[in-house]
Amino acid sequence: MAAEPAVSVRSLRKVYAGVPAVDDLSFDIAAGEVVALLGPNGAGKTTTVEILEGHRTRDSGEVSVLGHDPGRGDRALRERIGIVLQEAGIEDVFSVREILTRYRSMYPRRRDVDEVLEVVGLTEKADDRVTSLSGGQQRRVDLALGLIGDPDLIFLDEPTTGFDPSARRQAWEVVEGLRSLGRTILLTTHYLDEAEYLADRVLVIARGRLLAEGTAADLESASGLRPTLRFRLGDGASRPPEDPAVIGLDLQADQSGWFSAPSDEPARDLHRLTGWALDAGVRLEGLEVRRPTLEDVYLDLVGADADPSSDGASTPEVPA
Ligand SMILES: Nc1ncnc2c1ncn2[C@@H]1O[C@H](COP(=O)(O)OP(=O)(O)OP(=O)(O)O)[C@@H](O)[C@H]1O
Numbered sequence: 001m002a003a004e005p006a007v008s009v010r011s012l013r014k015v016y017a018g019v020p021a022v023d024d025l026s027f028d029i030a031a032g033e034v035v036a037l038l039g040p041n042g043a044g045k046t047t048t049v050e051i052l053e054g055h056r057t058r059d060s061g062e063v064s065v066l067g068h069d070p071g072r073g074d075r076a077l078r079e080r081i082g083i084v085l086q087e088a089g090i091e092d093v094f095s096v097r098e099i100l101t102r103y104r105s106m107y108p109r110r111r112d113v114d115e116v117l118e119v120v121g122l123t124e125k126a127d128d129r130v131t132s133l134s135g136g137q138q139r140r141v142d143l144a145l146g147l148i149g150d151p152d153l154i155f156l157d158e159p160t161t162g163f164d165p166s167a168r169r170q171a172w173e174v175v176e177g178l179r180s181l182g183r184t185i186l187l188t189t190h191y192l193d194e195a196e197y198l199a200d201r202v203l204v205i206a207r208g209r210l211l212a213e214g215t216a217a218d219l220e221s222a223s224g225l226r227p228t229l230r231f232r233l234g235d236g237a238s239r240p241p242e243d244p245a246v247i248g249l250d251l252q253a254d255q256s257g258w259f260s261a262p263s264d265e266p267a268r269d270l271h272r273l274t275g276w277a278l279d280a281g282v283r284l285e286g287l288e289v290r291r292p293t294l295e296d297v298y299l300d301l302v303g304a305d306a307d308p309s310s311d312g313a314s315t316p317e318v319p320a
Helices: 045-053 096-104 113-120 135-147 165-180 192-198 216-223 266-280 294-306
Strands: 007-016 019-029 034-038 060-065 081-084 153-157 184-188 201-206 209-214 228-233 258-262 284-290
Touching (some): 019 045, 019 209, 034 045, 034 192, 045 060, 045 153, 045 184, 081 135, 096 113, 096 135, 113 165, 135 153, 165 192, 184 192, 192 294, 201 216, 201 294, 216 294, 228 266, 266 284
Parallel strands (some): 081 153, 153 184
Antiparallel strands (some): 007 019, 201 209, 228 258, 228 284
């Protein structure tokens, strides 16, 4: 028998002033899974997550979180979930260690303060006031607060916004560590590389509805987006292969001298292209096969949803 999902959402709906923020949304998250909830500003991510956390009511639909209905406000559920908010609003008189110790006392199951400090890379800052920390360091405190009660299910709301690149990588390692401990994680992020790196599965929502779900690879193959071959001509050569039909590529040139072509069979097309270049005595610079990234797939999905006639030229930050 399949294990009960950690999170189950069926036909969830939430309406504000007659406008649905979440509209007939259904999905499951298996125990131990890391899932990223993606969508443009105003898509309904926060509304959905806060309903799962028990911080907002729903208008209709069924929601089960670790076997509880979050709408009932069960303490037993609150103790098993960890919430990492964008802005936790921590009182400014406390040091990092003090605030962690205070939060820790609220949970029946607890992680060691020094261990959590180590995990989030704040050991050196343990005795500093939270307000004296940089923005990125304060986000690490938020992360630490989400872990201190040793939760089974962790909600991470844009966990690395404001982090420098190395802090982001450290935060990713923290999430990987939680995954290896079997924790279930629901993550919202606008960084598509973060979702691709961390999540087993992504859910893409827009205007409160589910546009797509699956692994990054599933979404990529369902998107119909094709890999692209890309190169420049070396030795000052600026002319494309004389006869594109010979190598069977639909080559396009951009203003910086890059040539690109979609390719359904990159190995074959690379062979043809490099064969042509060797025969013609032309060097191919920066030659690469670029597979569509999760970001490409996301922009395609969200762009198509925003405007059915568009070709996907949208951005993640456009309000829905
Ligand atoms: N308390 C509220 N009262 C009225 N409307 C709300 C409220 N909260 C959210 N909304 C509306 O519901 C929609 C979804 O908002 P939500 O905050 O869930 O989006 P989001 O996907 O989290 O966006 P972002 O990426 O910008 O954080 C938006 O149109 C928003 O204006």
